[in-house]
Amino acid sequence: MPNWVNLDALxxxxxxxxxDSGGLTQxxxxxxxxxxTDLLPDSISYSVLRKPDFQxxxxxxxxxxxxxxxxxxxxxxxxxxxxxxxxxKSGSVFVIDGAHRLSALMSWAxxxxxxxxxxxxxxxxxxxxxxxxxxxxxxxxxxxxVGSFSDLSLALKSxxxxxxxxxxxxxxxxxxxxxxxxxxxxxxxxENSFFRINQQATPIDPTExxxxxxxxxxxxxxxxxxxxxxxxxxxxxxxxxxxxxxIESIAKEVYDLIFQPNVDLxxxxxxxxxxxxxxxxxxxxxxxxxxxxxxxxxxxxxxDESGTRRRKKAGEEVAPLSDDxxxxxxxxxxxxxxxxxxxxxxxxxxxLGLHPAVYFYSFTGxxxxxxxxxxxxxxxxxxEKSRLLKFSEKRQEFEEFLxxxxxxxxxxxxxxxxxxxxxxxIQKLYTILFEGLRDGxxxxxxxxxxxxxxxxxxxxxxxxxxxEHGRDFSAKTANAVYLESVLNNAPRCGICGAxxxxxxxxxxxxxxxxxGGTGAPANGQLTHPYCNSGYxxxxxAAIKKS
Numbered sequence: 001m002p003n004w005v006n007l008d009a010l011x012x013x014x015x016x017x018x019x020d021s022g023g024l025t026q027x028x029x030x031x032x033x034x035x036x037t038d039l040l041p042d043s044i045s046y047s048v049l050r051k052p053d054f055q056x057x058x059x060x061x062x063x064x065x066x067x068x069x070x071x072x073x074x075x076x077x078x079x080x081x082x083x084x085x086x087x088x089k090s091g092s093v094f095v096i097d098g099a100h101r102l103s104a105l106m107s108w109a110x111x112x113x114x115x116x117x118x119x120x121x122x123x124x125x126x127x128x129x130x131x132x133x134x135x136x137x138x139x140x141x142x143x144x145x146v147g148s149f150s151d152l153s154l155a156l157k158s159x160x161x162x163x164x165x166x167x168x169x170x171x172x173x174x175x176x177x178x179x180x181x182x183x184x185x186x187x188x189x190x191e192n193s194f195f196r197i198n199q200q201a202t203p204i205d206p207t208e209x210x211x212x213x214x215x216x217x218x219x220x221x222x223x224x225x226x227x228x229x230x231x232x233x234x235x236x237x238x239x240x241x242x243x244x245x246x247i248e249s250i251a252k253e254v255y256d257l258i259f260q261p262n263v264d265l266x267x268x269x270x271x272x273x274x275x276x277x278x279x280x281x282x283x284x285x286x287x288x289x290x291x292x293x294x295x296x297x298x299x300x301x302x303x304d305e306s307g308t309r310r311r312k313k314a315g316e317e318v319a320p321l322s323d324d325x326x327x328x329x330x331x332x333x334x335x336x337x338x339x340x341x342x343x344x345x346x347x348x349x350x351x352l353g354l355h356p357a358v359y360f361y362s363f364t365g366x367x368x369x370x371x372x373x374x375x376x377x378x379x380x381x382x383x384e385k386s387r388l389l390k391f392s393e394k395r396q397e398f399e400e401f402l403x404x405x406x407x408x409x410x411x412x413x414x415x416x417x418x419x420x421x422x423x424x425x426i427q428k429l430y431t432i433l434f435e436g437l438r439d440g441x442x443x444x445x446x447x448x449x450x451x452x453x454x455x456x457x458x459x460x461x462x463x464x465x466x467x468e469h470g471r472d473f474s475a476k477t478a479n480a481v482y483l484e485s486v487l488n489n490a491p492r493c494g495i496c497g498a499x500x501x502x503x504x505x506x507x508x509x510x511x512x513x514x515x516g517g518t519g520a521p522a523n524g525q526l527t528h529p530y531c532n533s534g535y536x537x538x539x540x541a542a543i544k545k546s
Contacts, residue, residue, distance in 0.1 A: 271502070
């Protein structure tokens with residue numbers, strides 16, 4: 001997966017319907033061209049440029065594509081026209097089509113490829129390593145191919161000091177401009193134009209489109225906050241300051257819980273993020289699914305655009321999800337997600353502290369979003385059915401089975417796909433495995449049950465010899481070696497015996513304080529948080545009864 005250049009900070013977002021105190025205005029004439037100098041930070045033209053508040057993140061161009069756009073512009077190649085709309089209410093100029101093209105030229109003019117002043121302010125100084133690397137790569141490519149904006153600007157003042165080819169580019173900069181086209185009409189016409197245009201050459205991802213249309217609903221607002229740790233564009237800015245602060249605080253807590261540390265594709269450490277790389281292609285979909293599932297939402301609830309209709313599902317009326325006018329519902333949704341996340345990760349007393357290498361990464365070391373969502377669903381089901389104690393009793397056997405047959409995950413994902421469609425079959429695998437262990441079945445019996453289940457799971461035993469390898473280690477093979485080392489060397493919980501993830505480990509008294517145990521190192525052991533609280537007390541109660 002390439003490192004995407006994050007240019008989202010360069011054009012601010014605004015609601016189409018935003019009303020400025022100055023009232024309605026009508027332009028006497030509108031420009032049909034835009035020069036790069038009009039995009040500089042202190043330019044009047046730049047100060048009124050906006051993206052619609054529902055515009056997807058301007059962050060899916062590679063360094064090579066950004067650099068190529070700048071070079072193409074300077075060399076006089078045809079750049080498609082930028083489509084704009086001017087709000088008669090606020091006077092703001094909205095980019096209907098061409099935000100990436102404009103942002104690429106802005107990044108060059110500002111020398112900000114996602115890592116400098118405007119971006120740092122926008123992201124509250126939270127610049128992930130992958131974003132920083134992409135910015136550096138872009139800056140380097142542009143310097144090699146055309147030179148920085150400041151260099152070309154100085155070249156015109158000292159033409160004898162620069163090569164002829166750079167002088168030509170500098171002169172082109174002084175006269176070349178982008179063509180502009182304008183959408184006429186009110187906000188509704190502009191919004192319809194945006195969707196129509198953006199579903200043509202590069203269609204909007206279906207999940208992103210869902211989130212755009214549900215942008216004022218608590219599920220979309222929650223997902224937006226989580227995916228950026230409460231930084232970036234504040235879709236919740238219309239709420240009061242206390243509510244905004246709460247949203248950003250919960251978002252940061254959950255982000256740190258599931259996405260930290262930030263990692264690239266290669267596994268180099270045992271400290272794996274529970275929810276994989278936040279910048280993966282599936283991360284937004286996964287977080288949106290996480291919010292919807294944990295809050296018991298069905299698509300027909302938030303896709304109902306009428307806002308008043310009720311649809312029937314399984315014989316029951318389903319109320320449509322309303323917009324959130326004040327942030328109360330958004331905070332409630334976020335707290336539910338936080339509770340579910342804390343159940344599988346972190347150090348709160350109820351946390352099972354699931355080891356990411358056991359549950360969420362395939363045997364080739366690839367993070368599987370479906371496995372993450374399935375684990376959340378499985379643990380939530382265990383909690384609702386009061387089976388966490390029994391799970392802790394069988395946990396070591398449960399996880400040893402998953403590790404021994406890790407390729408089952410790949411087989412399921414290969415059959416059903418990488419996200420939503422794979423969640424139910426993976427959850428079914430967990431449920432059948434747990435029930436089999438509870439009933440005292442062998443591995444072979446459990447596998448037979450998996451294969452015989454209704455809509456049977458596509459799992460089969462395979463040997464190492466079935467996988468072909470070249471003479472060199474591929475990235476997948478290297479990840480598999482690292483992952484195997486992580487699993488083999490992981491410490492064990494002193495109570496249940498299953499593997500510990502050190503971000504979710506607690507120190508427990510082997511001999512309890514009430515039984516005379518001291519705080520000496522020899523009396524300490526590492527445990528899962530839940531094992532150190534609920535399960536340990538259950539064991540002691542069982543011993544007393546016997």
